[in-house]
Amino acid sequence: MTSAAEQTRSDIVAMLPRLRRFARALTGQMADADDIVQIAVERALMRMDQYQPGTRLDSWLFSIVRNAWIDEARSRTRRGKVFAPAELGEQVGNDGEAEMHAKLEADDVWSAMRKLPEEQREAVALVCVEGLAYREAADALGVPIGTLTSRLARGREALQMMLGGAS
């Protein structure tokens, strides 16, 4: 492996905490989030030749995480599998961990995020959680910037409604 690729790999490792945060916002599930990050990291390593050094690694990785989640959501729909957040905590092996997961997932913000339409949730996750600029977020999602801002505006409005003015 070339040293540039090695560098990218260690940059990916350094990005793991942010990828986990993004995936949590995106999936609304602790266990799903780490699964998705793992899938995304594996994909990123396989496609490292597609990454252009000098461009933003975070946007590239976020888009891979997001695509991994879309693939998963699609295949769940295809399988007729209902998205059932409440059941998930019970499947986690360790009780203390399960309890921690369930507690977090029950949080108002998490549950409000889960209720957003996918395209609004991903816009909110990239801009409001990850702090990407509109241009970067639009690129990561592969949409025009106007589309990004209108999804973001609608998503935020819905969140503010659900969270009672976000007070």
Next chain:
Amino acid sequence: MSVDDERLMAFADGELSGTERAEVEAALAEDASLREKLAAHQRLRTRLSGAFDGALSEPVPASLLSAAEKPRTAEVVNLADRRMARWSVREWGAMAASVVLGLFVGVGVMSAQAPLMSPSPSGLVARGALADALETQLASDEAGAVRIGLSFRDTDGRYCRTFDLTDGGTAGLACREGDAWNVAMTTAGAGGGEVRQAAASEQILNAVNAMIVGEPLDATSEAQARDAGWE
């Protein structure tokens, strides 16, 4: 001038500069309701940070670190790429619910009490509790060390069954050859939640789809096939 919601949002997100920014600032100075809207944006950001920033300070799980540090290796030995019609969602669901995924390595499977699989000239063969379960257990039976998923006949006329190890280990597929159950494939993965499990199910299901003739056995034909010794 009036500031619409999207422009105020762009201001809150630091997207405006120069004249645009100055215009919004001027409007904010005069308009208390606009200031309140801006404050709501900021509160929302704070709440989102509070909800998700924990990921930044938590230790990254070892499974993720190793995924990022090791080259990916093939996890699944797939028997064939042929695809046939998928079966019903109900049956899939029964199996998906039963599949638990783990790491198929020597430690996990081979050394736990009696070995559950061992190599033979014809490939990996089920042993011990796994062989017993494949031979006698029905999908509806309460799972011991092994859970049985789907049973079906493959293109060679053999009976095949999907299984998983209840201690969070391997999931796989075995077919009866002579008196033994040959383990045709196993899935591996370092623990994980539902997505990984579902991915494993899907890998096994793809293999099943490639091998199956007709439909999976229903409960009655499953019991009959067992009683007839899978002949």
